[in-house]
Amino acid sequence: MPTERGTVLIAGGTGFIGGAVVRELLAPNGPAPPGAGIRVLSRRPLPGWMEAAGVRRAEGDLRDRATLRGSCDGADTVLHLASYVGRDPDLCTAINDHGTRALLEEAHSAGTDRVVYASTASVYGPGPHRGSTEAQLTPAPASAASASRRRAEQAVLSGGGIVLRPNLVYGPGDRWFVPTLCRLLRKVPVWPDGGTARTSLIAVQDLARVVAALAGRTERRELDSVYHVNHPRPTVLRALVAELSRNLEVRPPETDLPHAAHRELTARVLPELSAHQHGLLTQDHWYESGRIWQHLGLAPGLGFAAGFAASAPWYRRHLAGPNRT
Structure with a gap:
């Protein structure tokens, strides 16, 4: 079936980023x-709200290849924004790896000539990472989820698609990053290494602007294949916590521990937080992220302080509700 210019299929369109x-x-x-x-x-x-706006549903499940048949017919662009981020290795493989390959096969069969995949900087594995470009880091995933998402990346790239690697994403719908950091601050009210870690962050609305801009491109000038997608200016942990304190009444720590001791204490009181997850929140994980904004001609937004203030009402409702962490 020929494609219709501008028709977009979104996998994961009901999720946080989608x-x-x-x-x-x-x-x-x-x-x-x-x-x-x-x-x-x-x-x-x-x-x-989607139905009222005229969004159509393509019934399908990445875990069931048969349900994907015909899902890409007529689509000009596929935005693959669906990922399983839990610890079940079978689901990681079924959704992130096999599901991605099945979706790509459908896109190829339908003649869809543009695929954008939202991956994660976690494919690089444990840090610290300090200002590296996309070409300077070699993926070395440390979890089943990240490894399966790396395999999904490879499938997308082999077909000429574009891969986006944000680090930590915040905003309405975030049920991991800010809630987990708030829980860590309550359970372990101590700065790791003085709270000097720098982290690449992006508001979900700004990430959405990048993805939507890629979907809306009508000219076919060649882009690179892999992009870090974060605000170009990293956020220092102390500044991050200051915004949580200002907007969510989170109490900042008053004492300090070396990173190794902080990790040891965290492992005792928050055993569900993996070493890699602890590192994401407490060590340098920042990436050179200016290229995508330059290539698309977009402004990257105002940064974490302004972006988080706009999201704070949602976080207050979420953290006060039955899902309080």
Whole structure:
């Protein structure tokens, strides 16, 4: 079936990042061409706001190849924003690895000529990482989830697609980064190495702007294949916690421990937090992230302080509710 210019299929369109991308594509001044169709691959009915906006559902499940047949028919672009981030290795393989390959096969069969995959900087494995470009780091994933997402990357890249590697994403719908950091500060109210770690962050709305801009491109000038997608300016842990304190009444630590001692204490009181996850929150993990903004001609946003203030009402509701961590 021939593709329709501007028709977008979004895998993961009802999730944290995908929902923000759908909103960006639907925005009155968004990048989607007039009359563009938005189709969301989903096992379940779409949220009411999507249906009301005319978003169509493509019923399918990445864990079941047969359900994906025909899902990409007529699509000009596939935005693959669906990932399993838990610790079940079988689900990692079924969704991130095999599911991605099945989706790519459907895209190829349908003649879809553009695929964008939202991966993660965690494919680089444990840090610290300090200002490296995409070409300066070699992936060395340390978890089943990251390893399976790396295999998904390789499949996307082999077909000429684009891979995006954000580090930590915050904003409405974030149920890991800020909630976990708040829990860590309550359980271990001590600075690791003085709270000097620098971290690459991006607001989900800004990540959505990048993904939507890639979907809305009409010219075919060659882009590179892999991009870090973060605010170009990293955030120091102390500054990050200051914003949590200002907006969420999180109490900053008053004492300090060397990183190894901080990790040892955390392992005792928060055993569910892996060493890699602890490192993401407490050690340098920042990446040169200016190229994607330059290539797309987009401003990267105002940074963490302004972005988090806009998201704080959602976090207050989430942290006060039954899912309080």
